[in-house]
Amino acid sequence: xxxxxxxxxxxxxxxxxxxxxxxxxxxxxxxxxxxxxxxxxxxxxxxxxxxxxxxxxxxxxxxxxxxxxxxxxxxxxxxxxxxxxxxxxxxxxxxxxxxxxxxxxxxxxxxxxxxxxxxxxxxxxxxxxxxxxxxxxxxxxxxxxxxxxxxxxxxxxxxxxxxxxxxxxxxxxxxxxxxxxxxxxxxxxxxxxxxxxxxxxxxxxxxxxxxxxxxxxxxxxxxxxxxxxxxxxxxxxxxxxxxxxxxxxxxxxxxxxxxxxxxxxxxxxxxxxxxxxxxxxxxxxxxxxxxxxxxxxxxxxxxxxxxxxxxxxxxxxxxxxxxxxxxxxx
Numbered sequence: 001x002x003x004x005x006x007x008x009x010x011x012x013x014x015x016x017x018x019x020x021x022x023x024x025x026x027x028x029x030x031x032x033x034x035x036x037x038x039x040x041x042x043x044x045x046x047x048x049x050x051x052x053x054x055x056x057x058x059x060x061x062x063x064x065x066x067x068x069x070x071x072x073x074x075x076x077x078x079x080x081x082x083x084x085x086x087x088x089x090x091x092x093x094x095x096x097x098x099x100x101x102x103x104x105x106x107x108x109x110x111x112x113x114x115x116x117x118x119x120x121x122x123x124x125x126x127x128x129x130x131x132x133x134x135x136x137x138x139x140x141x142x143x144x145x146x147x148x149x150x151x152x153x154x155x156x157x158x159x160x161x162x163x164x165x166x167x168x169x170x171x172x173x174x175x176x177x178x179x180x181x182x183x184x185x186x187x188x189x190x191x192x193x194x195x196x197x198x199x200x201x202x203x204x205x206x207x208x209x210x211x212x213x214x215x216x217x218x219x220x221x222x223x224x225x226x227x228x229x230x231x232x233x234x235x236x237x238x239x240x241x242x243x244x245x246x247x248x249x250x251x252x253x254x255x256x257x258x259x260x261x262x263x264x265x266x267x268x269x270x271x272x273x274x275x276x277x278x279x280x281x282x283x284x285x286x287x288x289x290x291x292x293x294x295x296x297x298x299x300x301x302x303x304x305x306x307x308x309x310x311x312x313x314x315x316x317x318x319x320x321x322x323x324x325x326x327x328x329x330x
Contacts, residue, residue, distance in 0.1 A: 046075050049078075049276060049277050050205075052203065054273050055119075055269070058269060061272070064254040065251075067254065078184040081101060081158070083097050084235075090237065094236050096118055098155075098159030099301055100161075104314065112236070113241060114323060115241070115255075116328060117230065117234075118230070119231050122220075122288070123223075123228045124227060128222075129289060129290050130202065130203045130204070130222045131207045132151075132200070132220075133192065133215045133218065135192050138216075143171040148178065150179045154182065154185055160201040181197055186206065193213065225307075226300065229297075230304075238325075248325070270287075296329060296330050305318070
């Protein structure tokens with residue numbers, strides 16, 4: 001009940017902040033040539049200010065969405081729960097959300113399903129783009145020393161906390177022994193530097209920003225839990241999926257092209273990150289990038305769902321058909 005109340009509160013805030021954001025249609029030109037063109041649809045997509053969502057911006061620039069007669073309007077929010085609530089409430093057509101957030105929402109009967117890959121963890125620790133970090137002056141040198149410490153994640157019962165709990169458990173630390181503080185990704189570096197938290201669970205480009213100022217990586221985060229795991233995905237309200245599957249298919253087609261293009265064009269990704277974050281160009285130039293691909297990894301989703309059940313976040317597990325739309329590429 002507490003979880004549903006939290007989603008309800010966030011939904012109310014998201015709805016106020018995104019009032020009037022609905023699916024729109026351009027009027028088109030009166031000229032005969034323009035009249036023949038297919039109608040362009042405005043779609044609002046909830047995103048986070050992190051490198052993970054760069055393919056969306058790359059796809060916009062490359063014209064992949066325009067080719068599907070879609071005009072993307074990104075809305076930057078600070079947490080996956082806020083994005084999920086706005087999608088559920090109809091203020092956003094699509095959202096980018098962590099796997100744990102979407103599984104959690106679906107397990108509480110909220111009408112959401114994955115429709116496209118978001119990003120994946122690296123296949124090895126050496127290529128990790130996420131991490132558990134401490135300051136150089138902390139004196140902490142191992143995960144086992146985090147027992148009793150205050151650690152920042154971007155959301156309660158979100159992807160970062162799930163990965164953190166998994167890594168803690170692997171190293172003999174009870175997840176219940178640490179204190180979780182919720183901070184936005186851009187706010188974590190300053191909190192770590194000031195000593196208000198003992199450790200942070202970060203993603204790029206903020207991992208590189210912290211390391212550039214002397215911060216120390218204790219362990220990969222997502223890669224520490226499950227290499228190549230599906231970290232996040234794009235999702236939609238099942239109401240939209242059922243009422244307008246053609247629109248959803250168009251989004252999937254454009255998004256998959258964007259994901260594949262981003263994976264093979266890192267320079268385009270780095271250029272895109274500079275347009276929607278405040279990270280210095282020197283940091284962006286050297287950061288490790290997430291992994292992108294077209295397939296929604298259902299095995300990874302189920303592995304994480306089982307972990308959530310083990311940690312007591314959810315009371316049971318759902319069939320894949322409830323979590324991933326049948327029209328998604330698997």
